[in-house]
Amino acid sequence: MPTHRIHYAVFSSAADLPAPDQELLAAATAALGHSYSPYSNFKVAAAARLEDGTVVTGWNTENASYPMCLCAEPATLAAAASLRPGMAVVSMAITVKSAQQVVGSPASPCGACRQQLLEHETRFGKPMQLILRGETGPVYVFASAGELLPFGFSGAML
Numbered sequence: 001m002p003t004h005r006i007h008y009a010v011f012s013s014a015a016d017l018p019a020p021d022q023e024l025l026a027a028a029t030a031a032l033g034h035s036y037s038p039y040s041n042f043k044v045a046a047a048a049r050l051e052d053g054t055v056v057t058g059w060n061t062e063n064a065s066y067p068m069c070l071c072a073e074p075a076t077l078a079a080a081a082s083l084r085p086g087m088a089v090v091s092m093a094i095t096v097k098s099a100q101q102v103v104g105s106p107a108s109p110c111g112a113c114r115q116q117l118l119e120h121e122t123r124f125g126k127p128m129q130l131i132l133r134g135e136t137g138p139v140y141v142f143a144s145a146g147e148l149l150p151f152g153f154s155g156a157m158l
């Protein structure tokens, strides 16, 4: 039977990450305070590093009409596109904070977010490293967004 393996690195704490990744994660953590999430009380924030080194942050923004919620990841991609049109995001850190519990395992982008991260990566032809962390605990680092979405939908099918 064909098998698909997902490759990622595990760091037991954020302090073990290389300095630039620690900085990106710290920027995402600081951005959690901007999250507008009065319905879920679940904050998500991301920090993206662009090719020129610029760091851009984004967060989830909810709506009383729940399906209209905007996830942190596409919000961050849109912020990056607005600030530096046509420039690739080469790394993104994503973290969360829940009012209900301490999230001790890495935040994992939802399926729709993965598809959007994959589109960005494919469009620019550059891998986007993903750095995932909960509120505490280990950090998972994926070398590319595609690693998180095997068999993702591709424009090549259109």
Ligand code: THU
Binding pocket: 037, 040, 042, 043, 044, 059, 060, 061, 062, 069, 070, 071, 072, 073, 108, 109, 110, 113
């Ligand atoms: N959320 C994100 O921002 N990104 C994800 O990948 C998953 C979920 C947000 C949407 C909503 O505001 C809250 O988390 C709870 O689902």
